[in-house]
Amino acid sequence: MGSEIQIAMYMTVILSLYINISICMYGVISKPNLIKKLISLTILQDSINMFLILIGYRLWRPGIVLQPPVLLDWSPTSEVLKQFLERAVDPLPQALVLTAIVIGLAVNIFLITVILHTYRHFGTVDMDEIGRLKRVVIVEETA
Amino acid sequence: MKGTRARDIIFITLIIFAITILAIPTLLGALSSIPPIDLRTIAINYLNNTYNPFNQTLWTSSPEAVAAIVWDYRGLDTLFETVVFYSAIVAALALYREILGEKDILKGKGLSVIVQRATAVSMVGILVVGFATILHGQLTPGGGFQGGAIAAVTSVIAIVVFSRLIIDKSRLSYKRLLLIRNAALVGIALIAIIPIIPFMFGDHTFLSFIFQNQVKAVNSFSYPQIIVDVPMGGSIWFYNLFEGLAVITAFSLAIIVVFYSEELSRKTIEGGEIGF
Amino acid sequence: MLELADLIFIMLGISALLSVPATILAVISRDLLKALIFSALQSTMYTLMFFLLMAPDIVLVYIAVSIGFMSLLIILIIKKVGRYERY
Numbered sequence: 001m002g003s004e005i006q007i008a009m010y011m012t013v014i015l016s017l018y019i020n021i022s023i024c025m026y027g028v029i030s031k032p033n034l035i036k037k038l039i040s041l042t043i044l045q046d047s048i049n050m051f052l053i054l055i056g057y058r059l060w061r062p063g064i065v066l067q068p069p070v071l072l073d074w075s076p077t078s079e080v081l082k083q084f085l086e087r088a089v090d091p092l093p094q095a096l097v098l099t100a101i102v103i104g105l106a107v108n109i110f111l112i113t114v115i116l117h118t119y120r121h122f123g124t125v126d127m128d129e130i131g132r133l134k135r136v137v138i139v140e141e142t143a
Numbered sequence: 144m145k146g147t148r149a150r151d152i153i154f155i156t157l158i159i160f161a162i163t164i165l166a167i168p169t170l171l172g173a174l175s176s177i178p179p180i181d182l183r184t185i186a187i188n189y190l191n192n193t194y195n196p197f198n199q200t201l202w203t204s205s206p207e208a209v210a211a212i213v214w215d216y217r218g219l220d221t222l223f224e225t226v227v228f229y230s231a232i233v234a235a236l237a238l239y240r241e242i243l244g245e246k247d248i249l250k251g252k253g254l255s256v257i258v259q260r261a262t263a264v265s266m267v268g269i270l271v272v273g274f275a276t277i278l279h280g281q282l283t284p285g286g287g288f289q290g291g292a293i294a295a296v297t298s299v300i301a302i303v304v305f306s307r308l309i310i311d312k313s314r315l316s317y318k319r320l321l322l323i324r325n326a327a328l329v330g331i332a333l334i335a336i337i338p339i340i341p342f343m344f345g346d347h348t349f350l351s352f353i354f355q356n357q358v359k360a361v362n363s364f365s366y367p368q369i370i371v372d373v374p375m376g377g378s379i380w381f382y383n384l385f386e387g388l389a390v391i392t393a394f395s396l397a398i399i400v401v402f403y404s405e406e407l408s409r410k411t412i413e414g415g416e417i418g419f
Numbered sequence: 420m421l422e423l424a425d426l427i428f429i430m431l432g433i434s435a436l437l438s439v440p441a442t443i444l445a446v447i448s449r450d451l452l453k454a455l456i457f458s459a460l461q462s463t464m465y466t467l468m469f470f471l472l473m474a475p476d477i478v479l480v481y482i483a484v485s486i487g488f489m490s491l492l493i494i495l496i497i498k499k500v501g502r503y504e505r506y
Contacts, residue, residue: 005425009432010178011170013468016435018165020442020461022158027446030154033504035451035497039458042489043442046465046481053472056186059178060424068473069208070284071194074374081195089473090186091208098213098476099224102288102390105484106231109397112492113235116401119500120412126505209476276479284475292483299491394488401495 006059013054020047034115034125038108045104049097056090069094189216194374200360204368205281205376213286214382218354222335225386229328232393239400241411244317249404251306262304266297273297277387281376287383291390298395302402310399317399320392327388334381338364354378431471438464449504451497455490462486 020043027040060066069091073080115125122130182190192201193211203211213221236243253259273294280286301309310316338355350361356377358365366377421429438461445457462485469477 005421006178006428009428012432013435014169015162015166016439018162018169019439022161023442023446026154026158030150031446031504033451035493035500036446036454036504039451039454039493040446042485043445043458043461046462046485049477050465050468053469053474053477055179056474057178057472058182059180060422060427065423066473068284068475069190070475071206071208074206074372076194076196078197081191085182085187085190088182088190088208090182091189091212092183092186094474094476095209095212095217097474098209098286098288098480099221101477101480101484102292103224103228103231105292105488106228106393106397108489109394109401109492110231110235112401112496113238116408116496116499117238117412119496120409125500129505285479286476289476289479289483292480292488296483296487299488303491398492401492405499 003059017047017051017054032127032129034118034127038111038115041111042104042108045100049100052093052097052100056093058089199358203356203376203379204374205379206374207281207284207286207376209284210280210286210376210379210383214379215354215356215377218335218356218382222331222354225328225331225389228393229389232397235397236400239403239408239411241413242403242407243400245407246311247307247404248406249307251308253306253308254304259304262300266300269297269300270294273391274387277383278380280383281374281379287386288390290383291387292394294387295391295394295398298391299398302398307402307404315395317396320396320399324389324392324396327385327392330385331382331389334378334385427471431468434464434467434471438468451502451504452494455493455497459486459490 024040024044024047028037028044031037031040058066064087066089067084067087069088071080071084076084118130119125122133124130124133189212190208192198193203193208194206195202203215205211205215273290273296275290276285276293277287277290280290335354338351339353341349342351349364351364352359355364356366356379357368366381367375368377369375441457441461441464445454445461448454448457462481466478466482466486469481
């Protein structure tokens with residue numbers, strides 16, 4: 001029975017990630033508050049990263065215990081290397097996500113400073129309100 | 144608001160529709176067998192060659208496959224990602240260029256003495272953990288990004304607990320942090336181009352690569368492989384160290400800038416067209 | 420009889436399911452501070468998932484970045500721009 005439970009749970013993870021991603025897209029598009037947009041954006045980034053890690057995983061086979069892609073034996077024989085190949089998960093998505101998270105944080109810091117400047121200019125971070133303020137100014141200037 | 148409610152209903156319908164559209168093929172097996180039963184060929188290559196003493200022309204002498212991919216097999220990718228990282232922080236700093244390095248008007252005292260002493264002790268602990276993560280990046284999970292992010296927490300706690308005055312009092316001012324950061328990035332660039340220096344100065348028989356780490360078939364240049372009996376990972380150790388310093392200082396700079404008091408920060412938008 | 424692998428996959432599924440209500444509450448709550456706390460809860464669930472997916476490197480960087488750094492920075496700007504959404 002083992003592998004049916006595993007596949008069902010894996011499907012559950014993928015479906016929850018779909019739900020998370022669509023909810024966060026709703027948050028980014030529909031919520032007028034810029035900070036709410038930023039929070040949704042961070043959750044969106046994390047969900048996409050989780051997808052990348054998820055495709056690097058593999059099914060457990062009977063008799064094999066999976067391990068992170070780190071070799072613990074510093075003077076390996078070819079037997080050890082063969083076992084390592086059978087037990088380790090895919091390291092490539094992990095390497096890509098690692099840099100993606102840190103760069104995402106740097107971009108988020110930039111977004112935070114931009115939001116702060118927007119607040120100092122307009123006195124609000126609500127996009128609807130900012131749009132209304134700009135419309136009023138434009139109507140005044142053209143009239 | 145009336146318009147908001149209509150918008151929400153449309154969006155919820157769209158979300159349910161999109162999830163159904165995506166879920167049905169997934170359940171029917173559109174993503175091939177999930178979870179994957181075998182590793183992909185490229186992953187097998189990386190895992191097999193990362194620490195393989197029998198094939199030293201392809202190994203990295205680092206038992207940690209992730210660090211090996213980040214700084215050796217895909218080193219150029221990481222270099223350009225570091226450039227993106229650098230530009231994002233520089234862009235954030237550029238918005239505050241008018242007040243960078245100034246003393247804050249606000250005079251805070253920070254939290255009570257007990258909290259300050261306890262934090263001072265735990266800050267040392269966090270720094271040690273961060274640097275241990277950086278310096279053992281080629282042996283255990285860890286490396287420049289991870290250790291840098293851990294160690295940068297100290298600067299956050301320091302500013303919250305000791306108040307902003309600690310930046311003006313301590314020796315780690317804005318300019319020095321920027322200096323350390325640039326030095327770390329120059330270090331990354333130097334480690335990357337050291338293998339090709341003989342070629343640049345006219346020795347055209349010495350063929351080597353940018354970002355070369357260990358011996359290749361065409362030349363014998365190599366960074367230290369094993370010291371005593373500990374794998375050093377060649378250039379990976381140096382890259383981790385410099386990247387860790389760059390990450391710590393970058394996040395400290397960002398925190399310093401965002402923590403400026405509102406009165407002083409208003410200066411950055413003075414003279415601008417308010418409202419546009 | 421459940422094996423180790425089944426238990427790990429069940430924990431994975433449960434933490435993924437728990438992250439969904441956290442995300443929903445984070446997106447729909449009007450109080451931005453509450454939204455941030457729910458977002459941190461979702462990050463905690465994701466950290467558990469990264470750990471179960473055998474990615475210790477990601478766990479190390481994700482805990483510090485997503486639960487520590489982003490929460491602190493967003494609390495800071497919430498303090499500056501006001502706590503409540505308009506509607």
